[in-house]
Amino acid sequence: MQTLGLRFPEILLWSPLIAGLLCFILRNDKQSRNVALGSSLITLAISIATLFYANDKQLSGLKDSYVWLPYIGSSFSIGLDGMGHLLTFLTALSFPIIFIATSKTEYKNASSFYGLMLLSQTGLLGVFMAMDALVFYFFWELALIPVYFLSSRWGGERRIQATFKFFVYTFAGSLLMLVGIIYIYLQTPATQAAMHSFSINAFYSLHLSFQQQYWLFWLFFVAFAIKMPVFPFHTWQPDAYEQAPTAVTMVMSGIMVKMGVFALLRWLVPYFPEAMDKYRSIIIWLSVIGMLYASLIAMKQDDIKRLVAYSSIAHIGLMCAAIFTSTANGVQGVMIQMFSHGINIIGMWIVVELLERQTGVRKISQLGGVAHKAPVLTIMLVVIAFANIALPLTNAFIGEFMMFNGLSQANIWYAAVAGISIILGAVYTLNMVQKVFYGETNTLTATIKDINWNEKLVLAVVVIIIFIVGVYPQPIFDLTKEAVTLFATKGK
Template identity: 35%
Template structure:
């Protein structure tokens, strides 16, 4: 129930906001901040009460929702989702503070922001595929409105593109969900969309696994976004208002990687292994391509957007390394990217508020005028590059370690992405902050005010915290990673003998399915 309360609190707040007359802008902003702050502080309770020794779902709540379909309202949280959940409430709060200067239709803006928060939180806790799909689609609408109403000049194009791209992927996922729904009914006689039940009890042949995997893959790959499905992202980022970009980069993209960990890997372990190499290479192409394209951008926001493509490539690579280090790195890099890129978007937003341009060539020499801003920017830039001592280093290092174990060639190519990242970030930093201050318009800029500092300082603290002492974060997902490994480890699927005919593969799958479900039961009993 607590989880449900946390998830729907923002939506209730949004409904409350709807009742306040739109002239009372200050009240509206205060209420919105209060709701977001309450939600964030309460969500910390989840961390406090979280049992870090088990991979099982916690704070579970399961009641019948649509008995006619066998659909339940089933929510819960585990190591994969805990940090993402808290990060969502955290970034929502930051975004609402960062949006203090929004002039246009502030009431609708805050309502959309809070409704969006509920949608995103729901995605991370839903353990019923039907419920997941509902949240997954629901959060599209407020984000679409945020881009479309409060965005830049090409906002309508960007908003529709964002919406339709995501819809294509997710509707195919819906087909896959329905297919599994009837398949599990045929196999076990139970009509259910419960993810936990289906993960454990559904046996899917290799061919079907491949198709289902691809359907889910498309939905999540578009969301991540993986090369070549990324084209909506630069448009959406460039046109979205600052807070929209922060949420987009910080949370929405994570839904894609989360989907892989929650659905693709546990449900289709065999197909995951079959496609492992292809997806890893796609991720690597994304890393290098995103970095190279970021290098030539003239618009700051576009540069950060393409750097997102590159960074998310690392996360995907970590996941599809299929070993312990890779998964750890991917999960941590998920959080890191949420912190660093969100901070970058906030910083770009601050300078845009002052100058109404984001073109790199308009700036130069800002370090002399804006010392505090420059320091913050420097820290975040280094974190994004992955300098030791910052959060980015820990995550990228683990991912590269993981992929090195899996495939040396891949590791070599992927590492070049780190070097490129240093190139485009530092070059951008140099052009904006150093050089000569030759644009007179930049001379009268004001440095960060206290409200802006308030949004930036927590992020900077997190950068160093994770950089120096990542343990409190990493230990949340240790057992889950270990459990996921038992399911998807390539060792399960390598033929034991020299023969690698299909029958042997299938046998390996069967054996594995049985083995894992057996080994799970005693654990579950111990827990209760």
């Protein structure tokens, strides 16, 4: 069992990749859907199995390493440690939910669609497991390419421009990060095999001078800020979310934005303590202003997708701010919120998808009275909406509470401004719930049927997770304990 345990990261990575390539070969829509669903369930099973080994010290963190490019000191090393473990689990959990929730949606060339979805899953898992800077960069880009094709091909009317903007933004950011990675790499001491090393440990043990930190910091930060996105790098996001097919929007908002938050913690915070200190207040202010700004815009949105997109900017802004407080509570809050936000926002999108599939519109002004026709859907939505505004007993409450705690420890004004945006969040979310689900039914909503069993199943899973994490978040605390200590103290 021990040898198998050691192979876990690898199996986790290859299973979606192989299934994805299989989908391309199959060229049969129905079969490929089944393959995709099956493989995502297998991935989930493996991921759950790895959780049992999470605290097994003998396995020393579930790591795998292969010789890859020995001359330049890069090895293909992947591993599961606290924070990455949590996010691989989120990835593994999300994909079956997404596949089941959207199984009724018909796609042209479904085999390519599912193939690309699984390839993006591979990329995402790779990002969260990479223990080598070059491998990290590889997967970082590889997660992007399938998503680019997915949105451009199966998205809405303005999909090509919107997705392309998203692509160019993130590509430019990644390339800047690549320069940063290369620079840091060239500072690392020689190993036996090569002059320098890309391994994460070599990066961690390095101490860069102030001058180096000050400009390198921005190369990395811009890349991650675009991905998250943090104000003022967010302009690609509402368009991209709106135009992408909903299944892809779920991947983008549920998991891909976590790449930014995750990378900030793992690949930025530890190297630049002095730069963090210097730019701390600028970035926290940017984040909280972005929160406020996004919340204000969200209040004015008529399209539910855009509303959720802007609310996501606000949530991510809070995470970014909390990271830069470098407080244990703040960082712990970020960990738990990364997971919770992924679940909640996927829940939101599922509801949007169900509404859109039945009525063909996403405009708040054109909908109404859905609750009369679809009571079960409404109950689920209300729970998810409560989680979105972080009411106690829901998962988001724990995370947001801790992050606010961190923010107020740093400076009470941060917490005050961020707090306004949380109140606004309640306003627009509940406003949306009220207008769409309550009130009179109209011609569009009169024909809505309640959700069927597999939609019930996935929404029930989402709701149950919301409550479990809301009531008993201890397992996540345990899993991420070491990471929190590392990142909170490193930043100080």
